[in-house]
Amino acid sequence: MPDSGKHLLFVEDEAPLRLAIAEQLSDHGFIVDQAGSGEAALERLAEFAYDIIVADLRLPGIHGSAVVEAAVARYPDIIAIVVTGFGTVKDAVEAIKRGAWDFVSKPFQIDELLHVLNSAIEQRRLKSENAYLRAQLDARYRFEGLIGKSRAMTHLLQLLETVAPTNSTILITGETGTGKEVVARAIHHNSPRRAHRFVALNCGAIPEALLEAELFGHVRGAFTGAVGNRQGRLEQAHKGTLFLDEVGTMSPALQMKLLRVLQEREFERVGDSHTIRVDVRVIAATNSDLRRMVADGAFREDLFYRLNVIPVQLPALRERKEDIPLLVQHFLAKFAAGDSPARAPITVSQEAMRHLMAYSWPGNVRQLENAIERAVALGGGRPQIEVADLPPEVQVADEPALAAAIPLPEEGLDLEQLIAGIERELIRRSLERTGGNKGRAAKLLHMKRTTLVEKLKRLERSSL
Numbered sequence: 001m002p003d004s005g006k007h008l009l010f011v012e013d014e015a016p017l018r019l020a021i022a023e024q025l026s027d028h029g030f031i032v033d034q035a036g037s038g039e040a041a042l043e044r045l046a047e048f049a050y051d052i053i054v055a056d057l058r059l060p061g062i063h064g065s066a067v068v069e070a071a072v073a074r075y076p077d078i079i080a081i082v083v084t085g086f087g088t089v090k091d092a093v094e095a096i097k098r099g100a101w102d103f104v105s106k107p108f109q110i111d112e113l114l115h116v117l118n119s120a121i122e123q124r125r126l127k128s129e130n131a132y133l134r135a136q137l138d139a140r141y142r143f144e145g146l147i148g149k150s151r152a153m154t155h156l157l158q159l160l161e162t163v164a165p166t167n168s169t170i171l172i173t174g175e176t177g178t179g180k181e182v183v184a185r186a187i188h189h190n191s192p193r194r195a196h197r198f199v200a201l202n203c204g205a206i207p208e209a210l211l212e213a214e215l216f217g218h219v220r221g222a223f224t225g226a227v228g229n230r231q232g233r234l235e236q237a238h239k240g241t242l243f244l245d246e247v248g249t250m251s252p253a254l255q256m257k258l259l260r261v262l263q264e265r266e267f268e269r270v271g272d273s274h275t276i277r278v279d280v281r282v283i284a285a286t287n288s289d290l291r292r293m294v295a296d297g298a299f300r301e302d303l304f305y306r307l308n309v310i311p312v313q314l315p316a317l318r319e320r321k322e323d324i325p326l327l328v329q330h331f332l333a334k335f336a337a338g339d340s341p342a343r344a345p346i347t348v349s350q351e352a353m354r355h356l357m358a359y360s361w362p363g364n365v366r367q368l369e370n371a372i373e374r375a376v377a378l379g380g381g382r383p384q385i386e387v388a389d390l391p392p393e394v395q396v397a398d399e400p401a402l403a404a405a406i407p408l409p410e411e412g413l414d415l416e417q418l419i420a421g422i423e424r425e426l427i428r429r430s431l432e433r434t435g436g437n438k439g440r441a442a443k444l445l446h447m448k449r450t451t452l453v454e455k456l457k458r459l460e461r462s463s464l
């Protein structure tokens with residue numbers, strides 16, 4: 001990788017100075033992004049795992065040392081250099097306390113900065129960091145094991161805090177692996193029902209014929225094999241929470257019975273006429289589009305509204321990639337915990353982190369968790385996880401590096417045309433590889449077959 005270790009964010013509010021230094025750094029092989037304020041720097045840092053940040057301490061708005069602190073908290077492996085004015089060494093010391101590696105004072109020659117940068121890179125290389133110690137996860141961001149401080153997650157946590165203590169029925173939706181079950185458990189544990197049981201029932205995993213008895217219980221002789229009386233999950237969850245996972249898979253008959261439970265909190269065991277009353281809070285989850293199923297007649301509309309009292313929508317991981325570094329630290333701590341405690345914590349190289357952030361994670365947090373577990377195992381005790389330890393599909397995800405390789409000519413370029421060209425080429429290659437099989441080609445490109453077919457039509461039309 002030619003650009004490994006060279007992605008640099010330069011934060012300086014004086015535009016002429018910033019442009020001049022950025023240009024000189026580029027001449028020396030760095031790939032430089034610029035930010036004119038602390039706020040802009042924080043935005044860039046949320047999106048991209050830089051190797052190095054060079055920040056002026058005196059910025060309008062957020063102070064440079066706060067930017068450094070945020071950068072290091074997010075990326076323990078980043079090299080932070082601060083620029084101080086008029087030899088104010090006290091500020092520099094303060095910044096170093098907050099995690100900066102070194103400082104240069106203004107005015108400086110480019111050579112001074114290069115010297116500081118190169119020696120930092122060198123030292124960093126020699127001494128494989130235990131900086132993760134500094135970045136202990138902040139308990140404030142956690143709601144019973146729910147990691148994330150992106151805007152989407154912050155909103156979610158606020159919503160959970162508000163609704164957890166109530167008795168309202170909640171419908172959690174989200175793609176596979178986004179944490180629907182973790183959220184359901186967190187709600188229960190933050191509710192007054194926490195002393196009672198959290199009972200989970202995966203409606204999709206139990207054969208239709210058994211699901212009813214599982215939910216409502218049965219009496220002896222209710223059906224072949226019903227040898228005794230048995231409590232259903234509803235009764236088990238009395239005073240607690242019942243979690244109905246994959247609720248979209250329920251048959252129409254069962255949907256009807258569930259509707260009655262939600263309306264009246266009463267039901268009968270299978271084969272019995274005695275009515276049982278329960279006090280349960282229901283949380284349902286689904287990764288199918290229930291609204292759509294209602295429109296198609298596959299799901300009862302009245303049940304949908306009974307379940308969807310409080311909708312909780314979990315964002316896909318690719319929509320909150322700024323949470324990836326935090327989640328990675330969380331899972332590293334989890335999977336390295338079995339190792340000898342005396343050993344330095346395992347870290348992830350910034351280059352590997354860039355790949356982790358560039359990948360689209362169709363399996364969301366669960367897939368990320370598996371990738372980290374695998375990387376820790378493959379690392380075989382090495383202190384740092386490298387790109388080669390990541391799953392193959394993550395290794396090839398490196399859009400920023402790819403984009404960096406595209407020249408941006410003086411006169412500019414037609415972005416849409418360029419992207420259309422890239423699209424055409426990748427579609428051509430995937431069809432070539434699959435011998436023209438559109439289904440498999442679509443899979444290679446992580447899209448639906450119908451989407452691929454549409455794109456092909458459009459490409460044919462545009463090339464006429």
Ligand SMILES: Nc1ncnc2c1ncn2[C@@H]1O[C@H](COP(=O)(O)OP(=O)(O)OP(=O)(O)O)[C@@H](O)[C@H]1O
Nearest residue numbers: 145146147175176177178179180181182287365366
């Ligand atoms: N915000 C999060 N913080 C920490 N771990 C998380 C978070 N979200 C999900 N996980 C972890 O990811 C894994 C998948 O979560 P979960 O089983 O809740 O997903 P799900 O949405 O129910 O998926 P599915 O639809 O496939 O059932 C779990 O191991 C869980 O601990």
Ligand SMILES: [Mg+2]
Nearest residue numbers: 177180181245
């Ligand atoms: Mg689940």
